[in-house]
Amino acid sequence: MARIVIENGRIIDPANNLDRLGSVYIDDGKILSTIYKPTGFNPDQIVDARNKIVCPGFIDLSTRLREPGQSRKATFASETAAAAAAGVTTLCLQPDTVPVIDAPAIAELIKDLAEKSGYQQILPIAALTQKLEGTELSAMLALKQAGCVAVSNANQPVKNLLILRRAMEYAASHDLLFIYRPNDFWLANNGCIHEGAVSTRYGLPSIPDAAETIALAQCLELAELTGCRVHFGQLSSRRSVIKLHQAKKYGLAVSADVAIHQLHLTEDDIIPFDSAYHVLPPFRTNADKASLREGLASATIDSICSDHQPHDLDAKLGAFPETEPGVSSLETL
Numbered sequence: 001m002a003r004i005v006i007e008n009g010r011i012i013d014p015a016n017n018l019d020r021l022g023s024v025y026i027d028d029g030k031i032l033s034t035i036y037k038p039t040g041f042n043p044d045q046i047v048d049a050r051n052k053i054v055c056p057g058f059i060d061l062s063t064r065l066r067e068p069g070q071s072r073k074a075t076f077a078s079e080t081a082a083a084a085a086a087g088v089t090t091l092c093l094q095p096d097t098v099p100v101i102d103a104p105a106i107a108e109l110i111k112d113l114a115e116k117s118g119y120q121q122i123l124p125i126a127a128l129t130q131k132l133e134g135t136e137l138s139a140m141l142a143l144k145q146a147g148c149v150a151v152s153n154a155n156q157p158v159k160n161l162l163i164l165r166r167a168m169e170y171a172a173s174h175d176l177l178f179i180y181r182p183n184d185f186w187l188a189n190n191g192c193i194h195e196g197a198v199s200t201r202y203g204l205p206s207i208p209d210a211a212e213t214i215a216l217a218q219c220l221e222l223a224e225l226t227g228c229r230v231h232f233g234q235l236s237s238r239r240s241v242i243k244l245h246q247a248k249k250y251g252l253a254v255s256a257d258v259a260i261h262q263l264h265l266t267e268d269d270i271i272p273f274d275s276a277y278h279v280l281p282p283f284r285t286n287a288d289k290a291s292l293r294e295g296l297a298s299a300t301i302d303s304i305c306s307d308h309q310p311h312d313l314d315a316k317l318g319a320f321p322e323t324e325p326g327v328s329s330l331e332t333l
Helices: 076-085 104-117 140-145 161-173 197-202 210-226 238-250 286-297
Strands: 003-013 018-027 030-033 045-048 058-063 088-093 121-124 150-152 177-180 230-232 254-259 303-305
Touching: 058 076, 058 254, 058 303, 076 088, 076 104, 104 121, 104 140, 161 177, 161 210, 210 230, 210 238, 238 254, 238 286, 254 286
Parallel strands: 003 045, 058 088, 088 121, 150 177, 177 230, 230 254, 254 303
Antiparallel strands: 003 018, 018 030
């Protein structure tokens, strides 16, 4: 491989507490130095990174790449190429693939597919329950041994709190991170837009922010009870940020992320009945958006994810509530 020098960039590496202007010297895909030019180093390629940031590749905590099972929408090859364009080098794959990642053989299949057709590292997340149905726990230890880095029930709520408790106890016993998108099934009630003035104006089934905050509060109680490490995915509301801040101050082992589009859009940006704006959790208010941004700035929220969910045209055709939620967002990071 070629010898490359990236010059004049702002080098940022949080792991090494590095933030300065400089050059990066690379040989055969390995970084030789960020401090001085190695002896005898003659670059084959010089990249001018003036006014740009040079940093380690990003890790995206929530993606759907549509393989296996839905390759008509996207493939590992197409989506990892998009990730590379955004500087994302590691993708955490949610378990709601087809079939669901609830058995070691499926996790191993995904790893094999990723190695053959992808450009980036793909890390599977194991299903918390069989088929994500919320009734029977998956074989978490076997899934961890097969390469899964965490457990999650994706976007499917676990309605039974006893099952949720047992799942968190099991995850804690195997030192598995539990990734949880808080959403109360009954309060969400198949809604598709934030409950408020906009939902009333359009007459669309809505989701109150309480669907998120109540589920989050329940999970926080169970986190304290079980000792499980919990990462809350795709928070969307001001009150969730407040509860998370209080939990961290109390000393619970919790973290959280927010989807990139929630930092830019609100319910007021929705074009009437345009299904491109159908996302879950839904776009909420300007106050919610401001709190999410403040939560990031204060480190109450730990990271930004893409929550990448590519669709084909058919998935977004039809009445707003009947379309599939989600947006293609890898390249917006």
